[in-house]
Amino acid sequence: MAAGLDLLAEGGWPAITARAVAERSGANTGLIHYHFGGLAGLRRDVARAGTEQVLEPFAEALLERASVGEVLDELARIIPASTDDDRAMRIAVELVVGAQREPDLCDVLRDELREARGRIADRVAALYPHWGPRRCTGAAVLVTALLDGLVLHVMADREVPVGAASEALRDLLEGAD
Numbered sequence: 675m676a677a678g679l680d681l682l683a684e685g686g687w688p689a690i691t692a693r694a695v696a697e698r699s700g701a702n703t704g705l706i707h708y709h710f711g712g713l714a715g716l717r718r719d720v721a722r723a724g725t726e727q728v729l730e731p732f733a734e735a736l737l738e739r740a741s742v743g744e745v746l747d748e749l750a751r752i753i754p755a756s757t758d759d760d761r762a763m764r765i766a767v768e769l770v771v772g773a774q775r776e777p778d779l780c781d782v783l784r785d786e787l788r789e790a791r792g793r794i795a796d797r798v799a800a801l802y803p804h805w806g807p808r809r810c811t812g813a814a815v816l817v818t819a820l821l822d823g824l825v826l827h828v829m830a831d832r833e834v835p836v837g838a839a840s841e842a843l844r845d846l847l848e849g850a851d
Contacts, residue, residue, distance in 0.1 A: 732756075757832075
């Protein structure tokens, strides 16, 4: 997976071939085909690993903080930091591009995002136990869309005031109970 992710970050999906992964990882090309069931399986597994690598810092920020305020403080810190990681940003872009071009990759991205939104909805339910499942699911969708949008904006404009956005969201949420 490390070799596949490196190739994805360096050259996009066209760079991921069984031969290139075998050469980069020191494995036999036949073993790559056998283990992954061909190029499509290799690409699906690289997409899963890439999605996990890109999403996990955000999931940790959302799921491991004790309060909404702590979550917002951590997000205000990690959003700009995440966009400093060129490799992770290239992988994120390639995941979206691949999902638009290949149905198998779209399925992987969709499933991984659904799983992440489910985890976030569960955390929202723990923070707001009086909210119903529909409201928690809706909040999870909004949180993930907000993260996607903020990351995109910071990628394009390093001066986006993420801290101010975090503070505004905190003010909005204070009236949410």
